[in-house]
Amino acid sequence: MARTKLYTGIYVALFVIATLQVVVERTALMEEAYVIALALITVLSVIKAVVVAGYFQHLVWEPRSVTYVMLLGFVGFLALTVAASYSIQ
Missing domain, CATH: 1.20.5 (Single alpha-helices involved in coiled-coils or other helix-helix interfaces)
Incomplete structure (x- = not known):
């Protein structure tokens, strides 16, 4: 049961980060400050990659x-x- 809660929490976190990336891309921030938006999306992508590698590829337990x-x-x-x-x- 604990793994189900963990993976559900990770799924929700990844969903929220993906939603934030779309919001950053769709807002005026992208037009006015392209470099800032690009840096923010890149940081969010790195966070998602670390979470996926850590938990879904089981690097946390290796x-x-x-x-x-x-x-x-x-x-x-x-x-x-x-x-x-x-x-x-």
């Missing part, structure tokens, strides 16, 4: 070494993305 391997892969992904974006210009 040994820390598995989490570090996942983080190492993510850092590699970011490095390759940044390098690719500079090579396009």
